Amino acid sequence: MQDLDQGTIEYAVSDRIARIExxxxxxxxxxxxxxxxxxxxxxxxxxxxxxxxxxVLSGRGKSFCSGADIAEGQMASREELAASRAQxxxxxxxxxxxxxxxxxxxxxxxxHGNVLGLGLGLALDCDLIVCDEAARLQVTETPRGLxxxxxxxxxxxxxxGIWADEVCLTGRMxxxxxxxxxxxxxxxxxxxxxxxAAMAMAASIASNPPLSVRETNRIRRWHFSKLVxxxxxxxxxxKLHLTQDFKEAVRAMVEKRKPGPFRAC
Numbered sequence: 554m555q556d557l558d559q560g561t562i563e564y565a566v567s568d569r570i571a572r573i574e575x576x577x578x579x580x581x582x583x584x585x586x587x588x589x590x591x592x593x594x595x596x597x598x599x600x601x602x603x604x605x606x607x608x609v610l611s612g613r614g615k616s617f618c619s620g621a622d623i624a625e626g627q628m629a630s631r632e633e634l635a636a637s638r639a640q641x642x643x644x645x646x647x648x649x650x651x652x653x654x655x656x657x658x659x660x661x662x663x664x665h666g667n668v669l670g671l672g673l674g675l676a677l678d679c680d681l682i683v684c685d686e687a688a689r690l691q692v693t694e695t696p697r698g699l700x701x702x703x704x705x706x707x708x709x710x711x712x713x714g715i716w717a718d719e720v721c722l723t724g725r726m727x728x729x730x731x732x733x734x735x736x737x738x739x740x741x742x743x744x745x746x747x748x749x750a751a752m753a754m755a756a757s758i759a760s761n762p763p764l765s766v767r768e769t770n771r772i773r774r775w776h777f778s779k780l781v782x783x784x785x786x787x788x789x790x791x792k793l794h795l796t797q798d799f800k801e802a803v804r805a806m807v808e809k810r811k812p813g814p815f816r817a818c
Contacts, residue, residue: 559588562575570759584622600653609755610662617672620672657774664747668688680774686728700793702784705718798815
């Protein structure tokens with residue numbers, strides 16, 4: 554495991570249910586590149602685990618995931634950014650999280666606290682979503698200049714309609730109940746009970762014949778994976794993480810001030 558300050562990804566199995574937990578509570582589970590790779594390894598472990606039929610993905614501490622680690626990735630030099638891949642593009646470890654499994658076992662996301670940017674994207678990649686009623690959610694890619702197009706497409710695929718247009722174009726914060734009414738989540742749990750509700754949902758799934766569940770989920774994932782690849786193909790050339798607007802948005806966030814002016818470049 555990595556040093557705790559850098560975060561770990563915890564894995565445990567009980568009663569055919571795997572618990573996968575992001576463990577970096579001091580940073581609200583902001584994900585480093587190393588953690589994203591480690592999360593991929595644990596998802597691979599779940600995929601191959603003959604003792605697990607369904608997984609629950611959660612975050613330790615006060616948040617599910619506050620997004621990508623700013624200090625590591627978004628404050629990098631232009632040369633480092635130019636040599637890197639955008640997080641939503643083919644070839645980035647995050648992109649592979651939803652496309653690497655051989656056995657389409659369901660993953661249930663248990664959301665609480667801050668669910669922002671990459672953290673919300675991670676939740677949208679899961680098969681089912683349970684959210685704490687007090688959670689705070691946002692497509693932060695829009696105000697940071699990275700584009701909320703992937704979130705938009707996946708929200709639309711979940712049936713969120715014109716509500717998805719609004720939250721992805723404004724980049725505003727929104728709550729769990731509002732998102733549930735739009736169709737984004739499978740369930741909203743009372744404050745502090747999202748994990749328990751997700752575990753109960755996972756137990757209900759695990760009570761079914763596993764091959765029946767996997768084949769049903771395989772069809773769902775096939776349609777979603779086609780959509781994700783189409784998005785990556787259509788937007789891979791944009792490289793919004795290299796723009797001056799992205800640089801200004803991140804600098805303003807670090808300096809705790811209103812961003813701008815933006816120059817569309």
